[in-house]
Amino acid sequence: MKPWTDTMTDNKNLWTQPWRSLLLTALVLVPITAQAEELFIKAGRIYTLDGPPLSPGVVHVRDGKIVAVGPDLPIASGSRFRDLGSGVLLPGFIDAASSAGLEGGRAESTVEVSPRLRALDAVDPSSSALRRLCHEGVTTVHILPGTDNVISGLSCILKTLTDRRRQPLRADYGLAITTSSDPVEGNSSRNRPDSIYNRQPTNRMGVVWLLRSEFGLATRTSTPDRAVLREVLAGTRPVFCTSRLDTDLLAALRLREEYPMRLVLVGGQEAYRVREQIAAAGVPLLLARVSSQAGIGPESTETILNLPGVLQQAGIPICLTGGDLLEQARWAVRFGLPRDAALEAITVQPARVLQLEQRVGRIKPGLDADLVALSGDPFDCSTRILWTMIDGIIRAEEP
Amino acid sequence: MRCHSFVVLLVLTSLSGAWGEEVLAIKGGKILPVSGPPIESGVVVIRNGKIEAVGKDLAIPPDARVLDATGKVVMPGLIEVHSSRGMDQTNETNPIVPFLSVVDAIDPSQDYFEECRRQGITTAAIVPGNNTIFGGQAAIVRTAGQFLNEMLLKRDIGMKISLRPTGDRNRMGQVAAIRRELDAAREAMTERSRTSQAQPQPTPDAKGGNGSGPGPLAESDDEDTQQRRPRPGGGDQAGQETNPDAALVRAALAKLLKGEQIAFIYCELPMDVPQAVRLVKEYKLRGVLVLAPACHRAVKQVAASGLPVVLEPTLVLWESDPRTGEEKQIVLPKLYRDAGVPVTFTVTPTQPAGAGRGSGSQPPILGTNFLWFQAATALKYGTPYDEALRSITLRPAEVLGIADSRGSLEPGKAADVVILSGDPLKLDTWVETTIIDGRVVYERHNDRKIKALLKPDAE
Numbered sequence: 001m002k003p004w005t006d007t008m009t010d011n012k013n014l015w016t017q018p019w020r021s022l023l024l025t026a027l028v029l030v031p032i033t034a035q036a037e038e039l040f041i042k043a044g045r046i047y048t049l050d051g052p053p054l055s056p057g058v059v060h061v062r063d064g065k066i067v068a069v070g071p072d073l074p075i076a077s078g079s080r081f082r083d084l085g086s087g088v089l090l091p092g093f094i095d096a097a098s099s100a101g102l103e104g105g106r107a108e109s110t111v112e113v114s115p116r117l118r119a120l121d122a123v124d125p126s127s128s129a130l131r132r133l134c135h136e137g138v139t140t141v142h143i144l145p146g147t148d149n150v151i152s153g154l155s156c157i158l159k160t161l162t163d164r165r166r167q168p169l170r171a172d173y174g175l176a177i178t179t180s181s182d183p184v185e186g187n188s189s190r191n192r193p194d195s196i197y198n199r200q201p202t203n204r205m206g207v208v209w210l211l212r213s214e215f216g217l218a219t220r221t222s223t224p225d226r227a228v229l230r231e232v233l234a235g236t237r238p239v240f241c242t243s244r245l246d247t248d249l250l251a252a253l254r255l256r257e258e259y260p261m262r263l264v265l266v267g268g269q270e271a272y273r274v275r276e277q278i279a280a281a282g283v284p285l286l287l288a289r290v291s292s293q294a295g296i297g298p299e300s301t302e303t304i305l306n307l308p309g310v311l312q313q314a315g316i317p318i319c320l321t322g323g324d325l326l327e328q329a330r331w332a333v334r335f336g337l338p339r340d341a342a343l344e345a346i347t348v349q350p351a352r353v354l355q356l357e358q359r360v361g362r363i364k365p366g367l368d369a370d371l372v373a374l375s376g377d378p379f380d381c382s383t384r385i386l387w388t389m390i391d392g393i394i395r396a397e398e399p
Numbered sequence: 400m401r402c403h404s405f406v407v408l409l410v411l412t413s414l415s416g417a418w419g420e421e422v423l424a425i426k427g428g429k430i431l432p433v434s435g436p437p438i439e440s441g442v443v444v445i446r447n448g449k450i451e452a453v454g455k456d457l458a459i460p461p462d463a464r465v466l467d468a469t470g471k472v473v474m475p476g477l478i479e480v481h482s483s484r485g486m487d488q489t490n491e492t493n494p495i496v497p498f499l500s501v502v503d504a505i506d507p508s509q510d511y512f513e514e515c516r517r518q519g520i521t522t523a524a525i526v527p528g529n530n531t532i533f534g535g536q537a538a539i540v541r542t543a544g545q546f547l548n549e550m551l552l553k554r555d556i557g558m559k560i561s562l563r564p565t566g567d568r569n570r571m572g573q574v575a576a577i578r579r580e581l582d583a584a585r586e587a588m589t590e591r592s593r594t595s596q597a598q599p600q601p602t603p604d605a606k607g608g609n610g611s612g613p614g615p616l617a618e619s620d621d622e623d624t625q626q627r628r629p630r631p632g633g634g635d636q637a638g639q640e641t642n643p644d645a646a647l648v649r650a651a652l653a654k655l656l657k658g659e660q661i662a663f664i665y666c667e668l669p670m671d672v673p674q675a676v677r678l679v680k681e682y683k684l685r686g687v688l689v690l691a692p693a694c695h696r697a698v699k700q701v702a703a704s705g706l707p708v709v710l711e712p713t714l715v716l717w718e719s720d721p722r723t724g725e726e727k728q729i730v731l732p733k734l735y736r737d738a739g740v741p742v743t744f745t746v747t748p749t750q751p752a753g754a755g756r757g758s759g760s761q762p763p764i765l766g767t768n769f770l771w772f773q774a775a776t777a778l779k780y781g782t783p784y785d786e787a788l789r790s791i792t793l794r795p796a797e798v799l800g801i802a803d804s805r806g807s808l809e810p811g812k813a814a815d816v817v818i819l820s821g822d823p824l825k826l827d828t829w830v831e832t833t834i835i836d837g838r839v840v841y842e843r844h845n846d847r848k849i850k851a852l853l854k855p856d857a858e
Contacts, residue, residue, distance in 0.1 A: 128719040131726045135717070272855045290765055305852040327764050334826050336853055381772070381826040382779040399728060 038062050038079030039392065043373070044086035048363040049348045059089060061369040064391035069363050084373055087386060090343070091363050092139025092370030096350035097240070097266050097286040097321035099143065100129035100160075106146025107153070112183065112200055113214055115228040117153030119145045120171050125164065134160040135396040137326055137385050139370035140169065140360050142350070144266070147182040147242045150201065150210045151175065154228070155240060157354060159370070161395040169356065174264070175232055178242040179208055179251040181299060208251045215259045238262040238355075240286070244301045246273040253281050264353055266321075268311070269301035275314035284353045285311060287345075289322030290331065308345065309336030319350040326378065326385065333379050343378065422446050423837060424459040428468030428818060433475055433785075433792045434807035443473060445814040448837035453808050468818050471831060474788070475808050476521025476815030477770050480795035481663060481689055481709045482747040483526060484511040485540075491530040494565050495580060497651035498644065499535035501527045502554050507544050515542035516841035517849065519817035519830040520770055522552065524799055526559050526663050532576050533652070534559035537663070539799055543833075543840035555654070556799065557661030557685070560678070562671040574674060581682050583645075584652035658685050661799070663709070665689045672697035676704045687798055689745075692716050695734050702738040707798040709743050710735070712767035714776050732777035736786075743795045744773035775824040787824060813837075 039061040046057035048069055058075075060068040075081055099106055101123040108114045123143055124130075133141055141160050145153040157170040184207065187199040201207045218229035231237040241252045244267040253274075256263045265271070265285045271278060278285060287308060304310065309332065311318050320328045320342075329342040337345070351361025360368050369392040376383040387397040423445040430441040432453055442457040443450060459465060483489060487506035490496060505525060515523060520542055528534015536555040544550035564573045654660045662684040664675040672694055679686035688694075688701060689709045701708060714731045735742050746768055766772035774787040782790075796806025804813050814837040821828040833841035843849070 126724055128717070128724070128726060131719070131724075132717050135726060135728065304855055305849075306854065309853075310855060324764050327766065330826055331765050379826065381766070381775050382824075384779060396726075 038076050039082070039369075040073065040075045040079055041082045041084065041089060041371070041373075043084040043089035046089040046363060047091075047343055047378070049091055049343060050362040050364045057089070059363060059369075059371065061371075061389075061392050064369050064393070066363060066365055066367050066369050068365055084386070086376065088374040088376060088378060088383075089363065090137070090372045090374065090378060091347045091361055092368075092372055092388065092390065093137045093325045093346045094140040094142075094319075094350035094354070094356075094361060095133060095138045095321055095323065095325060096142045096319045096353055097144055097288070098133070098141045098323070099146065100133050100141055100323070101125065101127040101158075102143060102145070103127060107148035109148040109183075112149050112210055113151045113225065114149060114153050115151050115175060115225050117145060118156070118172055119143045119153060119176075120156040120168060123156065123158070125158070130158075130160045131396070133323060134388050134390070135385070136324060137372040137388050138323075139368075139372070139388060139390045140351075140354075140356070142173070142354055144174075144176045144240055144242075147176075147178040147180055148185075150183045150207055151177045151214060151229075157356070159390050162390055166391075169359065170354075173354070174238040174240045175228060176240050176242070177211060179204075179211070179248040179255070180242055180244055180267070181207070182242070183207055204248070204251075208255065211255055212258065215255075232261050233259055235260070235262055238264055240264050240266050242266040244269045244288070244299050246270040249274050250277060253277055253283065256281065256283070269303040269307070271316070272304055272307055272310045275311055275316060278311075279315040284317040284319070284349075286319045286321045286350075286353070287311070289320075289324065289328060306332075306335040306337070308332040308342070309338075312337055312341050312345075317349055317353065318345050319353060320345045321350075330379050330381055339379055421837060422460055422463040423466060423814070423834070424463040425466045425468050425473055425816065425818065426459060428471040428473040430808060431472060431474040431788060431823070432808035433788055434809050440469070441473070443808060443814075443816060445816070445834070445837045448814055450808060450810050450812050450814050450816075452810055466818065466832065472819045472821060472823060472828075473808070474519075474817050474819065474823055475792045475806060476817050476833065476835065477519050477791045478795040478799070478806060479515070479520050479523040479745060479747070479770060480743040480798050481526050481687075481745045482511070482523050483529060484747050485509045485523065485525050486527065490527055490535060494532040495576070495648060496528075496531065496535050496644075497533035497558050497580075497655070498647035499527070500555060501525050501535055501538050502547055502551060505538065505540060505547055505550070507546060507550055512542045512550075513848070516833045517830060517846065518769055518771065519819070519823075519833050521815035521817070521833060521835045521840075522796075522801070522805055524556065524795075526557070528559045529561055529563070529665055530565050531559065531561060532565060532573065533580065533648070534561065536651070537661070539801060541835050543835050543838075553801070555660065557663055557687075558651075558655065559663045559665060559689075561665040562674055563665060563667040570670075577678065580648060580652060581656065581678075584649040585656055585682070587649045588653050588656060655684060656682055658683060660685065662686045663689050665691075666694050666697075667691045669694050669696035672700045672704075676700060676706070679704070679706065692729075692731065695729055695731055698734055698738045698740065701735070702740050707743065708735065708740055709745055709798075710773075712744075712746055712748050712773070714744075714767070714773060715780075730780045732773075732782055733780040736777075736782055741790070741794060742777075743790055743798055744770060746770050746773065771823050775826075778824055784824070 041059045043057055045053055045055040047053045054071050057071055058073040059066060060073055102119060103122055103124045108117050138160050142155055142157050144155045153176055154172040155174045155176055156168050157173050158168045181204055184201055184203055187202045201210055215229055218226040232239055239261050241263060243249045243252045243265055249265060249271055252265060263283050265283055267288045268285045271285055308318055325346040329346050333339055333342045348361040351357045360370050369389060371389040373386040374383050375386055384398060387394045425443040427440050430438040438455050441455045444452040444457060486504040488504060523542055524537055524539050526537040535558060537557045539553040539556055540550040541552060560577060564570055655662055664686055666672050666675050666688060675688055687707045687709060691711050692713045710731055716729050718727050718729055770791050774791045778784060778787040793802060793806035796802040805815055814834060816834040817830055818832040819828050819830055829843055831843050832839060
């Protein structure tokens with residue numbers, strides 16, 4: 001695992017001072033000169049997600065930001081120009097629930113409650129999982145710790161491939177919790193009560209009871225761990241709750257009624273059964289990737305093919321998550337999700353849920369120049385991803 | 400409820416008869432015969448389960464039931480060249496069982512067959528065993544029928560030979576076991592032909608101290624008498640010298656050695672490919688290579704062998720260079736095409752669930768569940784359209800040796816026809832009607848399951 005800081009600073013004994021500074025300046029210079037350039041990209045069609053699509057359209061990029069978007073921009077002399085021909089330009093995709101880059105275990109399964117565990121501490125920024133996401137058009141990724149315990153820790157938001165010296169978009173963002181049976185797995189009540197091998201919870205009710213008691217304690221006492229929970233109750237830190245079965249989804253909604261919090265549901269394989277309740281609560285849902293074993297998800301959930309379409313129609317803000325986002329959007333459209341809703345579900349909708357609407361998710365002046373170029377119609381299954389641009393630099397390109 | 404049982408009764412009565420007695424005419428659709436150029440608003444005439452005529456402006460027989468396919472696409476039924484689904488229980492424990500037959504395990508009520516009809520797959524080769532050495536006799540079946548006799552097209556067409564180590568074997572042990580059995584079968588064959596040439600009534604203990612039976616037996620290849628000498632043959636467990644199945648094993652493998660059957664050789668790693676090619680050459684097998692994704696590194700050997708190829712569901716993969724960390728996308732249909740290897744596809748993973756090499760690897764995307772999507776992926780990465788269509792129809796028929804009767808829309812061939820709402824390789828296209836041997840076996844407007852999966856409150 002490589003640390004977030006530049007790796008070279010760790011090897012002080014290997015690099016003499018003049019060498020180091022020389023190398024560092026070289027490293028600093030290359031990206032900056034690349035970013036300072038004016039770049040114009042012309043495409044046959046641009047889905048800005050900030051109004052109707054432009055066909056054709058031009059995007060003006062400077063210093064890693066979008067400067068202007070329009071059907072026909074004057075192209076400044078001396079600037080770089082890329083013409084995609086009949087190609088299509090989209091905002092970079094946002095995977096709002098991922099475990100990409102988390103190395104060496106996803107949660108601290110020896111304790112039930114670990115709210116200060118940071119996903120960021122275990123993310124390898126050069127992991128192949130993040131690079132692949134970038135190749136798939138994902139530019140921003142929300143990395144959640146796993147569901148092996150009840151309150152598992154803090155998530156982080158990063159660009160999938162970027163300059164190492166850049167700070168993550170959000171170092172410690174939301175709190176990951178679950179109302180699933182995952183933390184129960186392997187726990188049993190058969191041991192002697194005083195055994196150190198005894199672990200709670202041992203059933204679904206136990207999971208929710210632990211959540212309730214932790215939030216209850218947080219209102220009365222303060223420890224560093226509970227400070228995190230207090231932030232949740234104050235509404236300053238969002239909660240990402242993994243719930244798949246209809247009962248678990250309802251349990252999460254009940255918890256939210258008892259302890260007001262900015263709740264985001266994750267998973268939602270059976271959400272179609274309780275869609276009215278979720279819609280009434282106004283809670284967004286990060287839909288887990290549909291497995292190739294149609295109809296059966298984790299925990300033997302009974303899901304349906306048109307889950308995204310049904311939830312969208314019920315008025316629930318949905319995001320598609322878990323990799324292969326464009327592919328997922330295409331299948332969602334086949335089964336009934338409207339095309340514009342499918343594009344929103346992998347761009348602007350996750351940006352809203354992650355409170356990054358002013359940074360990413362649309363092609364709009366002032367936002368990061370995170371763009372995906374396609375060879376044609378995004379919903380045609382023979383359309384390929386040509387390249388992925390993050391902060392004005394093409395980070396992945398079709399061979 | 401009453402309505403439901405009525406439907407079941409209707410289905411039962413309609414299926415219990417012989418295949419396709421009806422005269423059908425499909426008119427108005429765009430016909431993709433695969434064996435020839437597309438025909439705009441053509442006609443397909445079907446009589447007695449066979450295609451009578453395909454063309455434009457054909458006279459529709461007066462006794463025909465007319466299916467209007469205006470605005471739709473008509474093509475031959477898809478063929479899955481290799482599947483290990485559709486069985487009520489798979490044998491993945493006894494390693495050397497070439498004498499078992501999959502027909503004894505095929506369960507017509509399996510979801511797999513229903514899904515096949517929904518996808519327009521009309522024919523499938525069910526090949527048992529992948530975690531075995533010799534998995535058992537494969538069969539080609541129609542994907543519709545109440546009982547096996549209705550489904551069965553051809554039994555005992557071949558068997559699986561897996562080069563992936565099974566049980567606690569290593570690769571050396573796996574290959575040694577394959578060779579030991581094939582050698583034993585070959586030896587028994589030559590001995591038998593020698594003794595039958597020498598005299599019609601061979602004396603016991605004649606050559607090699609080997610007893611031979613009282614005259615050649617018609618079916619059993621007089622193997623039973625050779626059991627006196629300890630012989631290999633499934634005798635895998637330590638300490639077990641003779642195997643009561645040894646004679647059966649040899650008899651079953653004899654068909655493979657005579658080239659009467661297909662040897663589906665599963666290669667897990669690139670290193671398995673030359674091994675497979677060696678086996679095919681040495682034992683003169685009718686080999687078909689079933690290739691795991693990693694085998695693309697042996698693409699030159701595959702191309703040189705000229706053997707037919709079946710690709711596992713994962714067609715696009717990423718490989719990272721261990722030194723540079725550089726990610727490389729590998730597109731199998733393109734890679735094999737560039738090497739001049741024609742391929743066929745399967746939607747059945749040969750890896751048992753959760754046995755993937757890389758831990759934490761995600762389940763494949765939904766598309767790998769669909770045979771047409773595999774062809775669409777080939778198309779996406781540069782395979783010409785006709786070629787992509789061929790890889791799921793006529794080519795698998797050729798690989799299975801049934802191209803004379805299936806795989807394209809031609810007069811005289813079996814009437815396996817699919818009517819689609821549009822281009823078969825587009826994501827928004829649905830199979831409207833599936834016809835097997837002239838009988839309608841699937842209609843989308845009657846598909847209750849797909850309705851429930853699309854609209855949860857449809858019932």
